[in-house]
Amino acid sequence: MPRPRSLQLIRPAPLTDPPEPGSAAERSLLVRAAQQGDVRAFAALVDAYYARCLRFALHMLSNRGDAEEAVQDTFVRVYRALPGYEERESFEPWLFRILANRCRSAGARERRRSELVEFGDVPDLPSERRHDDAIAWREEIGRALATLPVEQREAFLMRHVEDLTYDDMAIATGAGISALKMRVKRACDALKQLLTEDHGARRD
Amino acid sequence: MHDETDETIVRIAAALRPLPDVDPAEKARVLVAVAAERERSRVAGIRAARRWRRVGALGALAAAGLVAAVWLRGRDVAAPTVAATSATTTAVGSTAPSSGVGARLARDDEGMKLKTVQLVLRAPAARTVSVVGDFNGWDAHANTMTRDPASGLWSHNVALRPGRHVYAFVVDDRVWLRDPRSPEATDEDFGRPGSVLLVGQP
Numbered sequence: 001m002p003r004p005r006s007l008q009l010i011r012p013a014p015l016t017d018p019p020e021p022g023s024a025a026e027r028s029l030l031v032r033a034a035q036q037g038d039v040r041a042f043a044a045l046v047d048a049y050y051a052r053c054l055r056f057a058l059h060m061l062s063n064r065g066d067a068e069e070a071v072q073d074t075f076v077r078v079y080r081a082l083p084g085y086e087e088r089e090s091f092e093p094w095l096f097r098i099l100a101n102r103c104r105s106a107g108a109r110e111r112r113r114s115e116l117v118e119f120g121d122v123p124d125l126p127s128e129r130r131h132d133d134a135i136a137w138r139e140e141i142g143r144a145l146a147t148l149p150v151e152q153r154e155a156f157l158m159r160h161v162e163d164l165t166y167d168d169m170a171i172a173t174g175a176g177i178s179a180l181k182m183r184v185k186r187a188c189d190a191l192k193q194l195l196t197e198d199h200g201a202r203r204d
Numbered sequence: 205m206h207d208e209t210d211e212t213i214v215r216i217a218a219a220l221r222p223l224p225d226v227d228p229a230e231k232a233r234v235l236v237a238v239a240a241e242r243e244r245s246r247v248a249g250i251r252a253a254r255r256w257r258r259v260g261a262l263g264a265l266a267a268a269g270l271v272a273a274v275w276l277r278g279r280d281v282a283a284p285t286v287a288a289t290s291a292t293t294t295a296v297g298s299t300a301p302s303s304g305v306g307a308r309l310a311r312d313d314e315g316m317k318l319k320t321v322q323l324v325l326r327a328p329a330a331r332t333v334s335v336v337g338d339f340n341g342w343d344a345h346a347n348t349m350t351r352d353p354a355s356g357l358w359s360h361n362v363a364l365r366p367g368r369h370v371y372a373f374v375v376d377d378r379v380w381l382r383d384p385r386s387p388e389a390t391d392e393d394f395g396r397p398g399s400v401l402l403v404g405q406p
């Protein structure tokens with residue numbers, strides 16, 4: 001068995017101003033180092049983006065296990081695809097493209113499974129604990145989000161939660177900008193209707 | 205450049221924005237999966253190169269009218285491996301070491317001579333222990349160890365090709381330990397400790 005590849009730690013060229021931790025410049029250095037085989041840089045990218053990816057996956061899929069699996073799968077695919085990644089694309093929309101695809105596949109599996117559950121199995125009952133208003137409000141939002149078609153939910157989350165620009169969303173979804181604006185608008189209309197109609201009291 | 209300034213949408217977005225709590229073990233699992241992926245692609249590359257060498261050899265042999273199969277079998281056994289080293293085999297005996305390795309001879313499906321190495325870890329309080337290493341793609345489910353209730357020793361046999369291997373133990377699916385009885389690997393994988401096992405030519 002050949003000797004395992006030794007760690008190739010890429011030391012970025014010294015800069016006059018070192019990039020701020022967590023800044024776009026630092027991330028871009030990390031991406032470049034990871035691309036050249038620096039496993040520590042890749043681990044730092046996972047560290048930087050894991051929680052955001054999980055947030056998106058949790059809003060796209062209804063259970064944590066599926067969300068974690070989708071995120072893990074995303075990073076494995078990112079690692080596999082890094083050699084072909086070109087720096088003129090931004091990393092974030094590229095990452096979200098892979099993540100959104102993983103969530104779509106997992107969502108399709110989840111739907112098939114829930115169809116089976118309807119016939120006989122007893123799903124987990126919601127816990128008995130008392131919810132405060134903020135938790136109840138988040139749960140209502142979760143239920144409302146789950147009623148949206150996948151592409152509307154995805155577009156809404158990318159735009160309003162992940163703060164991606166429409167240009168970045170076009171890279172992430174492969175859809176055109178006008179189509180994306182339409183999806184976001186439809187999602188907003190549906191959410192407003194669902195969340196203000198049933199619970200008029202919440203409309204401050 | 206928010207095109208939606210509707211108050212309800214702003215409130216919905218604000219409720220969705222807090223980041224979820226993340227257990228560090230989750231991120232660790234991602235890195236283990238990525239390390240496994242890297243190992244898979246490396247092994248696939250080596251296998252592909254070997255297949256191509258074989259295809260090339262077959263063509264040449266067919267042209268020469270020789271009996272290819274015999275030649276290939278010989279070639280496979282003689283497939284080059286990393287420079288032979290003496291194995292750091294520690295016999296697992298009644299002295300019950302806290303960890304260690306023992307070895308015996310075997311052969312793999314490609315005809316390569318292998319050594320079965322017994323890996324041992326003393327971890328009486330552990331619920332599960334598995335071995336991860338370059339030989340199993342760092343898969344924490346591929347080689348689970350068995351516990352001896354009397355001694356609290358966990359052991360497992362792995363069949364390894366001669367050469368240098370890097371491995372570690374995963375305790376209770378989350379704690380990554382290097383083998384305290386073997387030399388420490390200097391080429392840490394994803395910042396995780398590993399031990400070096402040198403398997404000599406049988």
